[in-house]
Amino acid sequence: MTANDRFPQSLLQNPINVRKEYFYRKTIGHPRLEQAKQNALSFIDPSGEPDIMIVTGPTGVGKTTLAMKIQDQLLERNMVRMQSDKSHLPVIRIDAIPPEKEMKFDWSDFYTRLLQAFSEPCISQKQLFEDEIYMEQPISPVYAMNSLAALRRAVERTMKMRGSRTLIIDEANHLLMVDPKLMRRQFEIIKSLSQKCNVTIILIGTYDLLQILEQSAQLVRRGRVVHMARYDDYIPADKLAFKNALFTFQRHMPFKIEPELLKHLNVFYLKSAGCIGILKKWLDNAVKEGLNQELETIDLDFILQYAHSNKSIQTVLNEAFIGESKLKDIDVRELRFMLKAHHENLGKITTKENDINISPEADIVQEQLPKLPPDKKSVKGQVGKRNPKRDTTEMNYGLF
Template structure:
């Protein structure tokens, strides 16, 4: 019986490691990814508007995959220019390291950034002893020399790891300064912990853009349909002799992934490895259960996710802004409209008295009798 495989059939004859590697490298253009990718593309292609782009969402939603797709797109679009100028790098990516001792390490950041830009000075033995200021100056020069368009900082929530809350603004000010001086757009991608770095100043509000990469929510009918489609696509690309029926267990897939495609894929990769090492011809519910996050782990991840989502769901009363601007009074009435109405009423009142005598006492009989 012939099988209609969605993966290269020769994979079934290759070693287990190759079959696992195939699935790990497979990505799909699902709806939530496409929405976030379109917003990010527009922000990057728009000249001069936003120098900082905050890309945030739950852990495991697919932010790193999105950055890879954007990188591939930009490299492809600038391919000819890169052939003519070997020193031209249109886009670069680094992962912001978690600080070792609570305080963010700018020297480590500068060195990593210079390394990915292939700065020749990074090879000098004494380079690690150079001051932060000189490293920052070197990075500015490297960004200009490479004519970089976009610099993506993955795990950017680590920028918020500072000993004092007062230093948070310094963190974003430093990145904003780099962006302004070099005309490079910085994409800060991270979990909801990144939210604390947003809107720390009027300048930052004006020059930054927020992009929320959301998970699929089962209470939304369109999301549910899309998530089931994701599950079905993944099951067709799992390199087994017999295609597994993951749709039968879609609710369990959702329960342990919270609607995050990245979590689901990592989980399925682990289950795939477990099944292949067991010599199984397909993936079963038993393999799924043995590879899933524990209930305790799921609750921790989900609670952090909901906390971040709730921060974005909160919308302050717009009347506070209108009152501060003088557009409304504290009683909720529009100041300008009220004044205008009062003036209009007074005008109408004056007009209505034209031709009418004012009230006064008259003599009984109206004066002399008519004879």
């Protein structure tokens, strides 16, 4: 960052609300964000088959900012076509809202919000036509009015008509707020939506999303994972990246006197768990209150008033550790050991099943023995078949 890379000094002449809005809207590019964005974009192939991608990381790492960056990049890629075709919308982004009462995700609300994001008219009047009702069997015409099936079909038609190839679902971990028995069904719905609409679906959320991959091998095959990790201050490159991010925020705090945050780098790291999203939200609150009080600058003691409690940060770190351990790969030797153990077990099971005092050649010896004719006493006549003997006739009486 250069010495001139800071907020414009003319901003100090503006009202407090303008200055607060300036810092609130300020986002920065940093290595974790840029790497996750590039990884996600590299998986999106407009000419390829629809796919499902999971972008995950700890709470407050900046996943929502990442979702916006991915959307902006995809819109920029398709700008030429969008200018020539005003109806074309290559990417759409929506938040998954958690269920209000029972552990049952509201797909009807989800489809409605998705249609609203497309500015689709007459959403409340969506219904299946007669031919579509038959295609959605079993379903009655009465039930089809304003039904979930009708909304789903409207989403499919809209995405195809608008040429959308990417659907970004932020806070996608809310999709999994269902009975554990229905977890796999949720993924099947998402997979079906991807195939029917011919879109790549990007699920962005916490490490809870990894539960999807634990359902079956098929889900592992279809799902791609992009990890946006927290910064680890035990890694020199991570510590430097976090320091640069903190300095950038410091330079853009619209106070007459620039705050000195870098002197307390370790404090800011610990109280944000190395997550830029948590850091930014914390600084947003401190800057807002500092401007409300018309302070010329803010110091560490003032900023700490708006920090998360140590207990809260502990929860964030515990969740991060669990998620990171789930994503950590195993050594290839473990796979070999697993296969070896399986075949050894299989051998033991086979031995137990065949543990009988019969030599392996017994069947062969029996096959080589001559087949003896059955005992005559045991032969019985068949129903409807006469025995081979002469019948008595009238001519027999006059022969002798």
